[in-house]
Amino acid sequence: MKKGLTLLLAVVLLAGALGGCGQTPAGDAKMRVALILSGPANDQGWNATALEGLKAAEREFDIETAYMENVDIAANEAAYRDYAAQGYDLVIGHGFQFGEPAAKVSGDFPAVCFMATEAASQSDNMASYVMSCEEGAYLMGMLCASMSNTGVIGVVGGFEQPSITKELEAFKLGAREAAPNIQVLEIYINSYIDATLGKEAAMSMVRQNADVLYHVANQAGTGVIAAAQESGILVCGNSYDQNSIAPENIMCSTVYNMPKVITTAVSKAKDGVFEGGVYYLGMADGVVDIADYHGFADKIPQAIQDAVAAKREAIIKGEFKVPLIETPTR
Amino acid sequence: METAIATITTFLAASVRMAAPLTIAGIGEACSERTGVINIGLEAIMLLGAFCGFMVTFWTASSGLGMLAGAGGGMLVALLHGVLSVKCRANQNIVGLALNFLVLGLTSFLFLKAFGQSTVLPTCATVPTRAIPLLSRLPILGKAIFNQNIFVYIMLILVVGVSALFYKTEWGVNMTAVGEHPRAADTAGLNVFRVRYMACALNGLLGGLAGTYVTLAQLGFFMEDVTAGKGYMALVAVILGRRDPLRIMLASLLIGFAEAMQFQLQTMGIPVPSQVFSTIPYVAAVFALLFSIGKSRDPAALGVPYERARR
Numbered sequence: 001m002k003k004g005l006t007l008l009l010a011v012v013l014l015a016g017a018l019g020g021c022g023q024t025p026a027g028d029a030k031m032r033v034a035l036i037l038s039g040p041a042n043d044q045g046w047n048a049t050a051l052e053g054l055k056a057a058e059r060e061f062d063i064e065t066a067y068m069e070n071v072d073i074a075a076n077e078a079a080y081r082d083y084a085a086q087g088y089d090l091v092i093g094h095g096f097q098f099g100e101p102a103a104k105v106s107g108d109f110p111a112v113c114f115m116a117t118e119a120a121s122q123s124d125n126m127a128s129y130v131m132s133c134e135e136g137a138y139l140m141g142m143l144c145a146s147m148s149n150t151g152v153i154g155v156v157g158g159f160e161q162p163s164i165t166k167e168l169e170a171f172k173l174g175a176r177e178a179a180p181n182i183q184v185l186e187i188y189i190n191s192y193i194d195a196t197l198g199k200e201a202a203m204s205m206v207r208q209n210a211d212v213l214y215h216v217a218n219q220a221g222t223g224v225i226a227a228a229q230e231s232g233i234l235v236c237g238n239s240y241d242q243n244s245i246a247p248e249n250i251m252c253s254t255v256y257n258m259p260k261v262i263t264t265a266v267s268k269a270k271d272g273v274f275e276g277g278v279y280y281l282g283m284a285d286g287v288v289d290i291a292d293y294h295g296f297a298d299k300i301p302q303a304i305q306d307a308v309a310a311k312r313e314a315i316i317k318g319e320f321k322v323p324l325i326e327t328p329t330r
Numbered sequence: 331m332e333t334a335i336a337t338i339t340t341f342l343a344a345s346v347r348m349a350a351p352l353t354i355a356g357i358g359e360a361c362s363e364r365t366g367v368i369n370i371g372l373e374a375i376m377l378l379g380a381f382c383g384f385m386v387t388f389w390t391a392s393s394g395l396g397m398l399a400g401a402g403g404g405m406l407v408a409l410l411h412g413v414l415s416v417k418c419r420a421n422q423n424i425v426g427l428a429l430n431f432l433v434l435g436l437t438s439f440l441f442l443k444a445f446g447q448s449t450v451l452p453t454c455a456t457v458p459t460r461a462i463p464l465l466s467r468l469p470i471l472g473k474a475i476f477n478q479n480i481f482v483y484i485m486l487i488l489v490v491g492v493s494a495l496f497y498k499t500e501w502g503v504n505m506t507a508v509g510e511h512p513r514a515a516d517t518a519g520l521n522v523f524r525v526r527y528m529a530c531a532l533n534g535l536l537g538g539l540a541g542t543y544v545t546l547a548q549l550g551f552f553m554e555d556v557t558a559g560k561g562y563m564a565l566v567a568v569i570l571g572r573r574d575p576l577r578i579m580l581a582s583l584l585i586g587f588a589e590a591m592q593f594q595l596q597t598m599g600i601p602v603p604s605q606v607f608s609t610i611p612y613v614a615a616v617f618a619l620l621f622s623i624g625k626s627r628d629p630a631a632l633g634v635p636y637e638r639a640r641r
């Protein structure tokens with residue numbers, strides 16, 4: 001009943017509002033931004049980084065914010081509708097699964113900006129912001145292949161889905177560029193949380209002579225690092241600078257700057273230039289990068305470091321485009 | 331030939347590593363179920379064991395103390411289940427289920443309180459691998475079984491020890507009596523409640539120990555939901571193994587072998603979706619269950635609370 005009333009009120013208000021999506025609200029009313037999360041906000045990973053972005057945007061742009069945690073797929077549409085009806089100017093859903101519901105709801109609220117991260121949907125006032133994670137993975141592939149003595153390297157993926165597959169495929173391409181004869185072992189463990197599974201998958205690669213590993217498996221990937229530590233081999237981290245977990249084994253990590261994705265969207269909405277579409281944010285936008293080599297700065301041969309740095313420059317300048325492959329090739 | 335033997339050896343070793351926590355926890359559950367208490371809160375027991383084991387090892391740098399703490403943590407959960415199901419006569423499955431959720435939340439909360447929100451992962455040293463003199467030099471089996479960490483040896487001792495307890499001692503007979511016909515056992519002068527509490531405690535001790543295997547032997551760190559369903563797989567091993575220690579170990583080895591197999595197959599680059607491979611351990615378990623239909627018989631009083639004053 002209460003929800004119905006709010007909805008009615010919102011419709012009346014919206015009918016009165018003339019400005020389209022992306023225009024700064026009239027008068028001195030603050031812009032309002034809402035964030036919808038699929039899990040707990042303090043998961044020390046995926047959702048935590050999005051909330052960090054919201055907080056950063058709050059500091060930077062003087063906006064009013066709100067967020068909702070643990071929203072399951074069935075409730076995505078309702079969550080968007082709720083915030084839009086409450087008069088929020090920009091509503092962000094964090095994750096692939098938020099794309100479709102956002103596009104669907106956006107038609108009913110033309111004055112509101114809708115956004116989903118890592119999604120593939122769009123409409124006039126709904127945009128998807130995708131991180132070009134494959135750019136980092138390509139560089140990791142080059143680094144891992146160059147550092148291998150056995151000619152065998154391995155990569156462990158979480159679920160077999162586009163956002164993970166694009167990294168694995170780019171990793172393989174990067175590895176082959178650096179060492180055309182390299183053998184790349186790949187395993188999808190179909191879990192983001194089971195670290196023991198990640199470890200055993202990595203161990204089976206070690207059994208097959210792999211001497212450098214990479215993972216794209218969030219929490220479960222920590223098991224891959226544990227396996228590398230136990231076997232005394234090299235490994236690259238993912239998502240954030242993981243060096244502190246195993247300083248002796250982690251050469252480098254790919255780093256995703258999720259806060260930057262959120263602040264980019266907020267700034268566009270604030271300036272009134274938010275438009276529907278699917279946008280890719282990568283190294284050139286400061287969203288994807290690779291971490292410091294830490295203790296490996298003088299262990300990785302300079303020639304390899306130079307090759308990686310040159311490729312990074314080329315990607316940033318747009319001279320080299322890392323192919324986006326979202327279905328596994330075997 | 332030599333590479334084939336090397337492959338089989340490493341394969342077996344991987345299976346044993348994955349089977350150890352399932353076997354240890356499964357044997358504990360078998361003790362409990364034989365006396366009539368079914369505890370599907372095995373996941374909770376393992377998770378609290380994993381948590382307590384890690385925390386104590388992290389603070390004291392002693393994996394021995396960590397293992398004790400893990401066993402203690404597991405016992406706490408099992409005794410809570412015991413009191414609720416033996417004394418309060420609650421529905422054992424519901425209590426077990428509730429405990430699984432409770433401990434998942436509790437350990438995540440305490441872990442967050444202890445270390446706060448950060449990307450720095452607290453770690454501890456894992457227990458080392460110790461080769462057993464002479465035995466470790468046996469072909470194939472030596473490397474796969476006798477060149478492992480202490481948990482694997484505990485598993486082997488448990489299989490022998492608990493089998494002896496079940497089939498060769500009066501305690502084992504008492505446990506069966508309490509599980510099959512508690513009234514008769516009571517009439518014969520056995521304290522049904524005490525036997526059940528003891529079995530619950532043993533279940534917690536072993537389950538907790540199995541949990542510490544995950545944090546202290548496999549990973550060297552703790553994270554939310556670190557046991558990730560191993561308690562449920564151990565329950566499958568118990569049913570597959572019909573509550574017999576040796577068979578539980580064989581069932582666990584089958585699951586461990588299927589797991590090792592799926593990784594091997596995936597790296598061979600066969601153009602089949604990875605999800606198919608990930609189902610292999612479960613398909614193996616279901617098939618094994620299919621072929622054992624009709625052979626399994628639960629203890630008559632399994633899941634039935636005993637009331638002295640009723641007839």
